[in-house]
Amino acid sequence: MKFLKKLVKKLRKEDNQTMTESTAQLAHNWIKDADAILVTASNGLSISEGLNLFTNDKKLKEVLGVLVDKYPIQNLLSAFSFPYKNKLDHWRAIARIVEYYGNNYETSNYMSDIKDLIDNKPYFIWTSNVDHHFSLAGFKNVFEIEGNWFEGVCSEHPEKHGIFQLGNKLHEIYQKDQTGALTEADIPTCDKCGSELDLNMAGDNFQVNQKQVTKLQNFLETNENKKLVVLELGIGPRNQMIKMPTMQLVAADPNAHYITINQGQLMIPNEIADRSIGFDSSLASTFKEILSGKSFGAKTQAPKKKEAPKQLSPEEAQEQEKALQKFYPNYMVDQGFRMGTFPMYMTIDQDHPSYLHTTQYGQGLMYDMGDAAIVHCFTQEGQYYKVRLGLDKSKDEVHSFYVDPGTFIAIEDADDTGAGFSLINTEIPTNGNGAVLVPKYDTLLRLFPEQREIIERLTVKQ
Template identity: 40%
Template sequence: MNEFDAIAAKIREADAILIGASNGLSITEGLNLFADDEAFERLFGDFKRKYGIRCILHGAGARWPDEREQWAFTSRLVGHYSLDYKGSDAMRDLKAIVGEKDYFIVTSNCEYHFELCGFDPARIYEIEGSWQHMQCAAACHDALYPAAEAIARMREAEEGGLVPGELIPRCPKCGGPMMMHVMTDRSFIVDEAARAAQGAFVRKYMNRKLVILEMGIGWRNQLIKAPLMRLTAANPNATYVTINKGEVFIPDEIAARSFGLDGLLADKLAAIREALARA
């Protein structure tokens, strides 16, 4: 039996699948926060030259002259990578792999591609926030507001790197600036309902057959990877599958129940899907 058939067998007999995803998945889907690549040039070449921003992450944390530039950057970013998103082969393979099983997704990615691909929003915890929502930048209250409409309007109206002042979102309570619901500083509002849903899922499958499928998470990641490895160690019926290019790390204590797939995420997901279809 090859590795993929063995993984497929574990998935077939599993009661549920717990999926962890980080920026390796984003990169697979064409969103690279760290790169000054062709996509960055196409989307943000003007900002690059005017303000010296070197990549999306740099732009997201930049001190813009004022909110009109900041929202021009943000609405272009979210508009392109979320509002215009059309799915990917990797996501289609993942959906097929999950099939009808119960699942939960925990991710540090903000671009909400899981929701856009039809995964159940009630079974997703976006640990570092999501571009689906905005919040008061001062966190004067803890409500999250849908962002898509405001983003679409701002992107549409942007001219020369500026969003018209009247379209800039304001906090409905304090009238102050809004920000995307993304973990930047202490004002970030934790999605307690999603966190609780993850806790309930983990408790439900604590000693049952669980496949933990980890995609594109660097070996030092403490936010998602470390808890998933601990969960595998604590549940003798759990199988741990980690996919990462050049960074597969599996501790000895769970090695016998683990599969480390070193390579491109899209290729590995396709191979697992094929293996599942073979039986």
């Protein structure tokens, strides 16, 4: 019996290794045979290069110095928009970040691997990263959809006065800051009206680089119906500004292929599953596999046939509807085509809250109308927090936020405007199995004793 178990285990291991090997070879062949390559990239690539905008680590102090002691800055991203006591500290923070991660940037192994993957093929880079690393690494065809921190715009007339190049000015600010010679006369201003400049990054004054947009459009039109490969690097499910349109691009072109690399979170919709490969692995190990066509242990998702949605019997559909009402009261799913997801609208009121539940994927929640909504969140790490969805910033309300996978949530109507209801919208993946996970009452109460009232009121007893 032990011999049989070992034999079965060995055969399964060999079968998995063969599948992984064939997936690596297939990805290698897709890249090799491609007529053109569209590289898309987000935070996963930046983090791999050592730039994490979202973490509070020792590098934060190394980059910002005494500003971290002077202000409660949580991470590099917040450093750009923090309400400093004076403008000089604002520009000190910007100049220090840009000097450290921009002016001192050296082309990484990741950028070298991307160049090797592209080889001499027509290519374009589409990124939401603001670090400008692709251009600094020598790539010419780049669209930075959220701008970059080497550019500025007039704070008073951003559209009219155009985009300013700030690289040299920020380096000058950094040097004067280090010698104690920085004054308000060094603050970057618009040469047309004298107003202070803002960084040309996502925000109210952000100006898209139309030349980059036109170049990307020309690239896509030129390679329409050719063998295009979309190589997606470190883009999580919540980054819909790049992920969604590129998946739609692949869906519309039967000759296109999609390779996504994102450790921990792969999202490949059913519509393009037959022409897609996912690498749930680091960029370094995945690049090694794709370049060589050999497996080195990366976890992969091979192409698979499109699955027809399971048809429920009328009785099953009725039972499912009855069960879902506890978690998605008065919900409506928009069956209109949107790559990878169905929009879902949910109306809650005082008598019909959304009880504690989680799904097998992360999801964004957005306020639509009516009263504010209170979202109670219980994380896998044992933390509780709540979010008010609405439009009143004086009440710390936010219009939308993202719930990480595995978080148990309950939503109730704040009943604060007299509307008597709150309308929330979210999205559900088309390739999900629809499973709704319900926490055990006793376990939840034991882990979160301080939230007893919420748990007792908003948990479905099993």
